Amino acid sequence: MKKTTLTKFLIAPVAFGVMVGTAAAKDVEQGWFVQGNIGQATGHESSASLVNEVADVGDLQSMRILSDKRRSWNIGGGYKFDQNLSVALNITDLGVIELDSHGDHDAIAGIKALSGTATGLTAMYSHPLTEEISAHVRGGLAHLSARSNRTDAGHGTSDGSNSGLTFGVGASYAITSNLDALVDWDRFQFDREVDVISAGVRYTFGEVMTQKAKPAPAPAPVVKPVVEKQPEPAPVVKPAPVAPLKPMAVTVYFGNNSSSLNNETLTVLNNAKSQLVNDRVDTVNVSGFASSTGNAAYNQMLSEKRAKKVAAYIKQNWSVDADKVVVTASGEKYANEAPTGAKARKVTVTVKFN
Structure with missing residues (x-):
């Protein structure tokens, strides 16, 4: 895999996490979950590179893609530690490509279709945007199992494998406290790149724990003002009557x-x-x-x-x-x-x- 691709994979989740920050959702879910998606896979490869990966052939003649049946599905499960962090193990079918192959090389003669399945172990970070909607980013490792199907004139089937990275982003909508609807985009990074856009559902078996509101601070004690005792006024001393003076x-x-x-x-x-x-x-x-x-x-x-x-x-x-x-x-x-x-x-x- 190219170094630039690895760099993108490492930077993307970090940048996304910094951008969304950390927020508190209304409910905190914890427990095991299962999920399933269906979608569309798109490959970034030539037909020749597909055959070379499966059959390990270096001298290839021109091949033509007859039908790109790239319907994809995904099933898996994992564990949700809290509202933000979870891990999952998923199996993703990357679809079937029908090929027209011909030539003198026995390794490619009669190849009619290529198919692949990726098994991935990923960690996911989720960020609640509202009480129902959350955004997530994930990344991890994936293993590709590829198979070529041949005609009767060929040699049956041929298998190949490869390992690489996988990463993706998506969003979820809480239908109930345990059931979520999902929309995802994932990329599988092998010798060739495959993108999968899918939608599905996830069911969490764990209990829903509602965060307890922090108790209101105790009211400050009422301090009664200290009233200083005013000194008693000095008694009014009436002047002694003045004796009249005779002229x-x-x-x-x-x-x-x-x-x-x-x-x-x-x-x-x-x-x-x-x-x-x-x-x-x-x-x-x-x-x-x-x-x-x-x-x-x-x-x-x-x-x-x-x-x-x-x-x-x-x-x-x-x-x-x-x-x-x-x-x-x-x-x-x-x-x-x-x-x-x-x-x-x-x-x-x-x-x-x-």
């Missing part, structure tokens, strides 16, 4: 027809400052007065001038907001209430607290 009042006096702040006046104002609660001061009322001596309009202006002088000092030295200091002037309005005129020339400062 503070001071009076400073001025000389006749004067609005100047003398030392005695400054001492009184500074002493009052030391008694203040500054953050609770609400208003500081500064009121100016004058005696009834002189013109009333002048006295009004003089009382206002005295009040503004005291207010300016308070704003500058008492640390009190300026907008809390309120200035008023009454002139000689209350002069008659004073025991003497000197007591009427004054400014009163009244501080109210909140």
Whole structure:
């Protein structure tokens, strides 16, 4: 056999297996099986090479093929290990070729027909395409037994044999869980090549084992969220009630027809400052007065001038907001209430607290 043919035989099953990969079918069949096919055989040979193979003759005259009756059949059996791998032993009838032979050589004189039977041992790989349809590829060794039938003028029959490789591809359809319909193409590689296309059935005796579905994973445990205990809010401390403060009042006096702040006046104002609660001061009322001596309009202006002088000092030295200091002037309005005129020339400062 040619080296290229052997290479094709070795590469074809491997390439097919890589192409289809490995898949999981619904059912996994295992057990012994039998099968039978019928079909058509086609030879790639000349009539002369056929005779030479059977009769071992080197000097051949021209021969003519009268009828190529290449009906073929196949019977066999084997064992299926699982859904993918099986082995089989098959006997294949390669058909009959009718010849018209003539010549002087005794070995070929009167040959009327050639027939051959191939016995093959093969391994097969199957790949499920659907739940019912599978594709397969196989390869192995085959032994050819050939026979030539002669006329009465010849020498009866003559037998020959040869060994070689066989390989093929096909498909199957699951009619039931045990019965499959087959379509196959096979090549027998001897000194000549023979192709067989056939169809048939296969019956598997083994039990059908259904793959058990993997159990669903257990649900993940429910983790209850950890609720952190919130700290209790701090108790609201109500501020202690603030004791009300009584208004503070001071009076400073001025000389006749004067609005100047003398030392005695400054001492009184500074002493009052030391008694203040500054953050609770609400208003500081500064009121100016004058005696009834002189013109009333002048006295009004003089009382206002005295009040503004005291207010300016308070704003500058008492640390009190300026907008809390309120200035008023009454002139000689209350002069008659004073025991003497000197007591009427004054400014009163009244501080109210909140």
